[in-house]
Each structure stands twice: as structure tokens, then as C-alpha cells.
Amino acid sequence: MLQTFVQIVLVGLAVGAAYSLVALGYTLIWNAVSLVNFAQGDLVMLGAFVSVGWLANRLGMPLWLNLITMLVILGIFGAALAWGIYHPLRNAPQLSAIVATLGLSMALQNIAVIIWGPQPLNFAGPLGTTSVHLFGSTIYAQYLVILAALAVMMAIQHALFQHTALGRAMRATAQDAEAARLMGIPTARIIAFIFAYATMLAALAGWLIAPLSYVSSDMGVNLSLRAFAATILGGFGSIPGALVGGLIFGVIESAGSFYISSEYIDVIAFGVLIAVLMFRPQGIFGELELERP
Amino acid sequence: MLHPLRFSRRSLIKGIALAPLATPAILSRARAADPIRIGISGPMTGQFAQNGQWMKSGVAIAVKQVNDKGGIKGRMIEVRIADDLGPNPTAAANAVTKLATQDEVVALVGPHYTPGILPNVPLLAKYKIPCLTGATGPVVTQQGSPWVFRVRLNDAIGADLLVKYVTEDLQWKKIGLGYVNTAFGQSGIAVVKASLTKRNVEPVLVQAHTDATKDYTSQILAFQQAGVDGIIVWTDDQPAGLIAKQSKTLGVKFGIAGNTAFSQPIFLGLAGEGADGCMAIGEFVKDNPDERVQSWKKLYAAAYPGDEPELYATVYHDAAKLIIAAMQQADPITGEGIQRALTAIRDFQGIVTRYGWTDNGDMTHSGIITKVTRGKPEIVKVISSS
Amino acid sequence: MTADGSMLTMRTLAIVVIGAAILCGLILPRSLSLYYLQVADVTLINILLVLGLNFILGFGGQMSLAQCAFFGIGAYGFTLLQAAGLPVPVAAVGAIALSAMVGMALGWPTLRLKGHYLALCTLAFALIVERLLVNWEGLTNGANGITAIPGIGLAGENDKMLWVLLAIVACAYLLQVWIANGPLGLRIRALRDDPLAAQAIGVDISRLKIMLFVISAAYGGLAGICYVLLRGYISPDVFSWQSTFSYLAMAVVGGLGSSLGAVLGAILYTFVPELLRFMQEYYFAVFGVMVILVITFFPAGLSGLVLSAFRSLRRRGQSYARSDVTHHERAA
Structure with missing residues (x-):
């Protein structure tokens, strides 16, 4: 009984770690440019397709080279997004920019089918289906890798934002781009960098x-939704919030499905989410008055 | 702030301006040398596009064959394709209306999904066009529409045959059920439940998932805890693959049987070693030694080098063959003529099976039970509903 | 923003809108094929949905993503009430009331939520409604949906339905303009522009927000009824949570807070993919890029474009009428 419980929680944490990883991307872009990028999940998909569809299946690259090359490609793509989509819309109403990311999401999903075909691709990754035994339960080793990657990326993001000149420039840009520009911060370049980094983060999640x-072309859709839920649950814009929100949401899904009903799992998980927001409208780690004009 | 009143006059102008934008259909009566058009309504974009691609490939081979031989009574067959986005009633109604009224097709292959067929049942009657679908939900032919023909095994029959097999041949006593929470999975598992009840077996546990479910640990553990002998799963190819793969990883002992997904290439690719032992009720496996299947494989590989046929390309190839056979009997070649000719088909040898029309529109009456051995689905039993 | 010379009185507007509807009713069936007529019918239903969304999102500035859920509640409510033996008008009123009540039930507890929190909450609600429609098989017949719904016997009659829908949309359009211009409209705009100030001058913000939710939901429910009348078939797929983003996009592409924008956005978003069908598997990719381009070049929406074109024409004619209205509009 207890062993089953441990297993259910472990799997929930592991699945939630993937949500957290994507949620970090949301948080990053939100903190930097106050934009909710609804195409974040599709960048996850794009990273996975570039890595599997091109680098692995076509070129047969070794895994480490595959990962690095993919991250470089997606980083460039992210910078291009900043230049092509965010930049022209930086002064537009927030909702317009959100709808632009919805258009981007539609375009990316369909372009992926055109380039890589509609059939799902398989990817063994470095570990294949290796599983490990932990506290008497069985779990894919890959899940532990995701948890580890999440910890590392979170630490990097925290350090980057709080303790580096680049991070300070990013935060300054986020708070008031115009003032930051007058202070001599190259805001356009900073924003391009942020997009590149957020895209690489999403792509890494895809690879993992x-x-x-x-x-598959639709792999980002439900990941986006749940990562968005994680971001909100944790408190929008909060890095620990993204982490905790994702993990909690993963555990709710896993345990709710096992102990209550798999048929009504979405109703349960999102019902809990609504209930939490009723009592804590700013999420777990959120500050009140987060809304920006 | 935008004031709504300000634009009202513009709205009028826009409304009128829209009219010439959309060009009216040019209604012309077919002449003898005009091509005959058949339509494909299937998912061509988005996450279900694979099925649409298979539909296209299967139909194209059949049409090319007949056109190479001079067509039908001197008229070539032309294929028109419309994207119905799969299980999307609004898009499917638009796609079928376009094919029927704009492209003036005389027969339809597809829609492939139950929620794509159902909104079109009245439209097919209105435009007098028969459709041949591979949707397996019992509800499809329960509508009593003379225009809907089904070229795959009705789940009402298939699920019952599978239950009979696992309870009688395999002697499963404690059975768990799993299904994908769509029209397809829901109605399939309903038949399984009814069939179990008929045999005085109550499922010990029922679990649902969606196409978005990527981790089945909690579901598999729940089945294990319930101590099932085996599970019957009605789902799509991808979830089928993940269930088999993760069951293997968790080292469970129970058997897995399900709909045809558990014998298809996408399933085999995803499940890997986990596929071994999985059983399915279906109609077609490419490794069938039967001579018809083997020559079809060659034909398919010649048309699409490096590719192998699977169920859907094959079934819809047969569907096109059935339409062509009906056209040869129909006079004149209209939707109504083809519909009448299709209802007259009693024994038509296709690649998948021998097709014969019965009252409700079902044309397939036998299936195969397969079991995956060393990565390949092998036929363990051929069964017929009669 | 006050009225200027170009503004029409309510009565003139009513004549113009009704005239436009009658003209569409006369011209469209003659110039459009059956297929495009059907697309026009779907467009009209989408216009209703976006007009509804306009109340809460455009006027109220509240990011609701639940429009697809109200669409579904209206459709299922009407279908089930009719199946229970109620006459069509009663079933319709009942369905709209049901939808409005659910709107209130969603609006009240979410009062404290702002921005993206509200967006997620309403999206979660939409997802839950969709799952309930799928799972509650005894009531909704599950994912297979409900077939052969009698409605008013016009299912699939695209030309006759066009008249019905034009009449409904014209009324809904006029009602929205009437509300927006009336005393309620003033309070609504005060809420959007500066909630604190609005509260200070005695606007009951909570009541107003709930009211917007209710009207929004009622429009969604009405659209659901229209869908039933047009199709005679409903299934949870029609009301999927993903579809809510299309209505959001329609509202924004058309121009937030503008009734005309709702019309333009719905037309663009419904017609253009159908017109692009000749591109086969490329058409949705192309359409996605088009959405980005439209937003990039007209971030205030198409109605803003129409407006500024109209303005510049007028400005050329009357040099004294120069104003900085466009600047305000961007700010809005």
C-alpha cells in the first residue's frame, strides 16, 4: 500500500517536473517582457522534432552533439522570434501579442507536420527504457534525469537573474524597457537573448x-496547458512557484487518477486548481497586484 | 477606447463587399467525357493527419489502376480531397458540403471519425451521395442511413468476438477495462461491457485515458492491484503503444488485448519489446502470408517506395475499389446509382476481406485475432460474425 | 470619447444594421454556393460568440476563456430541454437562462482573480465542462454526441438558416451597441479604464463584473442554440477547450471592444481558412502566419484599420476636424 503510494507520488513528481521545466520558460519570458507565450509548448515540440527528426534520424549524430546542435538551432530560432514577433508588437496591447503567439502556435504545429510528417517519431535518448528501483518502486531513469535537469536549470535561472550583470539588465528591461534603454542597456539585444534562452529551455524539455x-506535432498542446496551470498555481512570475506548481500539479494528476477516478482526472485536477485560486487568488508564491498593463 | 457605433456603417459595407469574395459554384451537368469525381473527407492537417495521408495513398492506387485501363465507360476518375480535421463536426460538415456541392463528387471515402460522420448523415441524404467510412463505432450504422456504408468491422461485432476469445479461449476470469475517452473508445468499451455482462463477467476495474495521457503508471498499478488476469483496451495507436511499453517496464503479469490498434505499426514502434504478447481484434496485418496481401504489399511499395501498407491505406483502397465496382454497375453514374449498386454487393473480394452489404450498411463481417510475437503480429484466429 | 459628427443615432444604426441584414439575406443566397452559405452560417454563429466575448473581454477588460463552455451549455441545454418535450421558444429561453446562470456561478467566485489567473480559471472551467459533456453519458450521450435534434426543422437548410441567423445576429449586435451606449456602458468603460476610480465614483464593480459574465454567457448560450438549429447534431468536440482560443483570436484580430470588430474578426477567422483550402496541407500553417501578420500590422485590430481609414478620409475633407483620437485608441 505504502509502496504503491510512494510510486504514485514519484511518478507524479517526475511528470510534474516536465511541466515545471516548461513553466520556467513561461516565467522567464513573463518576467522579462510581460508576455504570455502560448507557443511555449510548441517550442518543446520543435526542439524534439529538430533533435529526433533531423539530427538523430537523418544525420545520425551522437547524442551529446545532437543536444548541443539542437540547442544552438533553437536558440537562433528563439532570437528570431524576438526579432520577428515580439519586437514589432512590443508596444501593442498585451492581448494582441498573446494572439500573435496563438498564431505562431498554429503555424508551428502545422509546419512540423509538413516537415517531419504526421507519424509520431520514436527517440530512445541516452537511457532508452532503462528503469531504476527506488524505495521499492520502479521508475524510468529518464524521469530522474528530468528532475535533475529541472533543479539545474532552476538554479541557473535564479543565479542569472539575481546575481549577474546580464540578469540585472534583464530585470531592468522587464521593469521599464524605455528607461533601461536610456540607461545604456541594449534592450533589443537583451530581449533577443531572453527569447533565445527561453526557447532553448523549452527545447531541452522536449529533448528530455x-x-x-x-x-508528435501536438505534444506541446497539453504540456502548454498544464505548464500554464503550474505557473498560475505557483504564482505567476515566480521561479519557485513554477517549480512547486508543476510538481504539485503532476502529483494531483497521478494520485487523483489512481485514488479517485481516471475518467474524471481533468475535472479533479483543474477543479482543485480553481479551488486553490478561490482561496489564494495570487497562487502559492505569487504577489498580489501582479497584473501589468 | 473604441466606440461600437462608429463602425456600424462600415459593417454594412463589409457585409456586401463579402459577397463577391466567395465565387459561386459553376453548376454544370456532366457530359460523357467529363471525369467522374470521388471525394476524400479526412484529416489532412493537424494531429490526425496520418490517417488522412493513408486514406489518400490507398485511394490513389485504386484510382490509378482503373484510369490506366481507360476509366469507367470512357470517363476518368478524379479524386477531390477536403480536410475535415478528424473528430471535428463543424469542419467535417464543411468538408462534405464542399465536396458534395462545390466539387460535385458522386461518392465519398470517409469521413474517418465518428464525430465526422454523424453531423453528415442528414447532409449525405440531402445531396444523395453515398460514403464509405472506416469509423467503427456501432452508432455510425445505427442511424439507419442508406447512404452510410462501413468498410470495417463494426465494434459491436469485433468487441464481442474479442471478449468471447479472452473469456473462452484464454479463460480470463478477472478482467480490467481501459479506453480512450473519445467517441471511439467510449462506444467500443460499451460493447465490451455489454458483451462481458452477457457472459456473466463483471469488469473488476475500468480506467479511462485521453490522447494526451503520457504516463500510465497509476492506471497499470491500479490494474495490478485489482489482480486482473488481463485487460481489454479500446484506444488509439499511440496510447496503445505507451500502455504496452510501460506495462513491460513495470513488469506486470496480466495480458493485454484490445482493438486493432494493438497490431498496427505505430503501436509496434512505440511499444518496442512491450508489444510482445499483446492481442488485437482487427482485419489486416501486412505479414499475412495470403497471396492477396503479399501482392498488395508489392503494389504499394511500387507506388510509395520504401513504404509498407497498413490497415487504413488498405481498407480505404478497398473502399475505392468498392466505389469503382459500383460505378461499373451504376447507370447513370450518380450518387443514387452508386448507392443502389453498393447495396447490391454481396460478395466482393477485397484485400482485407470479402465485402457484402447488409441492411444497416455494414460491409465487413469477419475479423482476425492477432498476437504479437517477436515484434510481429501473427494471426491466431480468423473469426466471422455469421 | 464623445460622439462626433460621424456617429449615428441608435435609430439610424438600427435601420442600417437591419438593412444590412436584409441585404445579406437577399444577396448571399444568390451569390454564394451552398457550401459558402454554410460557411456564412457558421460565421454568423461565431459572430454571436465573439460579440458575447466582447462584453467581458472587450468592454470589461476581464480575460475570460470560457466562451466555448457557454456555447456548449446553451447547445446541450436547448437540446435536452427540447427532448424533454418543451416547445422551442421555451427551451431556447431555458437554455439561455441556464447559460447565464452558469455564467453567474463562474463570475461570482472568480471576482478576486485578475489577468492571467482569471484566464486560467476560466480555461480550467472550459476544460471541465468539456470533460463533463464527454463523461456524463447518461445525460449527454457521451462523446458520440446527440444526433437528429429536431430544432426548428431547418438543420442543413443553409439558405433558410441564413435568415434566422441574420435576424438573431442583427438583434444581438444592436443590443450590444445599445448596452454599450447606455448608462451601463459608461460604467463598463469606467471599470475597464480605471477600476479604482470607478469604484470611487460609486460603481459597484463586483456587480458589474458578474453582470458582464452573465451577458457574455447568455450570448454564448444563444450561439449554442443556433448551432443546434443549423447542424441538428452536437458532440463535445464542437465545444473543445482549444476552440476557445479561436474566439479570443477573432475578438482581438477584429478589434477589442468593438462590435464591428467582432463581426470582422469572425468573418476573417472563419472564411479565410475555407478560402485557403486550395493550399491543401499547407493552409493552416499559412493561416497561422497570416494571423501573426495581421496582428503585427494592425495590433488594434481590423476595426481600428477601418476606423483610421475612415478618419483619414474625413480629415482630408475637413481640416479643422483634426484630433488625436487615434492616439487614445491605441492606449485603449
């Missing part, structure tokens, strides 16, 4: 979760 299931 691909071995657990498969790569």
Missing part, C-alpha cells in the same frame, strides 16, 4: 521528455 513517449 521525448524518450518517455514519442514526438
